[in-house]
Amino acid sequence: LPHVTTRRLQDMKASGEKIAMLTAYDYTTARILDRAGVDVILVGDSASNVFAGNNTTLPITIDEMIYHARAVVRGVQAETSRAMVVIDMPFMSYQLSSEEALRNAGKIMKENECDAVKMEGGRVIADTVRRITDVGIPVMGHLGLIPQSIYKFGSYKVRAREEEEADALLEDAKMLEEAGAFAIVLEKIPASLAARVTESVSVPTIGIGAGGACDGQVLVINDMLGLNTEFHPRFVRRYADLDGVMSDAVSRYVGDVRNSAFPSEEESY
Numbered sequence: 001l002p003h004v005t006t007r008r009l010q011d012m013k014a015s016g017e018k019i020a021m022l023t024a025y026d027y028t029t030a031r032i033l034d035r036a037g038v039d040v041i042l043v044g045d046s047a048s049n050v051f052a053g054n055n056t057t058l059p060i061t062i063d064e065m066i067y068h069a070r071a072v073v074r075g076v077q078a079e080t081s082r083a084m085v086v087i088d089m090p091f092m093s094y095q096l097s098s099e100e101a102l103r104n105a106g107k108i109m110k111e112n113e114c115d116a117v118k119m120e121g122g123r124v125i126a127d128t129v130r131r132i133t134d135v136g137i138p139v140m141g142h143l144g145l146i147p148q149s150i151y152k153f154g155s156y157k158v159r160a161r162e163e164e165e166a167d168a169l170l171e172d173a174k175m176l177e178e179a180g181a182f183a184i185v186l187e188k189i190p191a192s193l194a195a196r197v198t199e200s201v202s203v204p205t206i207g208i209g210a211g212g213a214c215d216g217q218v219l220v221i222n223d224m225l226g227l228n229t230e231f232h233p234r235f236v237r238r239y240a241d242l243d244g245v246m247s248d249a250v251s252r253y254v255g256d257v258r259n260s261a262f263p264s265e266e267e268s269y
């Protein structure tokens, strides 16, 4: 199978083939996702929450993102690998100036051999997106609920329910497309608005809590595997109960060690 490229994603939108995207933060998970046929692996700054245990995505640093990215990229380097790897640019690595953003995007691309970067926001970052894509670095946009701005919004509620905010989001999507973004994540917005955006831009939209009309879907791997038992918004479909599987395995191991049932003679030298 060919490696998934920005061109391939464009073709998928044109032919109505849905794009399957998931997050990963480590080598082992990335390998599993790639082999299972995931088209795009996002090294999300959600690593700040689900990997590092922070309350928001704000604390994660560019060096920490690069560390995760390197592990993920190594997971998709087999001859048969095909997933595209996109790295989230962390909070304050691209907001200061287009110059600074380009320097950091370049650093991320150089140190990881990844395929693209992702940044949050619309018109505010349009010039920056243009600057970065102009030098050949593909940029994925992210609109709607943008977690790096959580302190401005003050809640994780659905975004753009009102007409004014919806129109502004549609305009933002067009500006990102215009600026050269190759795809746009739409997070937690009404399905009808996501459908409107998807029809109005030529680049693929990838939804999370944005309904079925998007050109693709993305979920945080920990959420869809059931590793996050405290977090269950309606948009997360749980495909496994890994919390249960891991808890059971670990408590059986602890029991076996305590009553000397592990290791056995066959497990010894």
Ligand code: KIV
Residues within 6 Å of the ligand: 023, 042, 043, 044, 045, 046, 047, 088, 142, 185, 208, 218, 219, 220
């Ligand atoms: O960081 C992340 O996991 C994301 C996805 C939810 C799109 O940005």
Ligand code: NA
Residues within 6 Å of the ligand: 044, 045, 046, 057, 088
């Ligand atoms: Na993110």
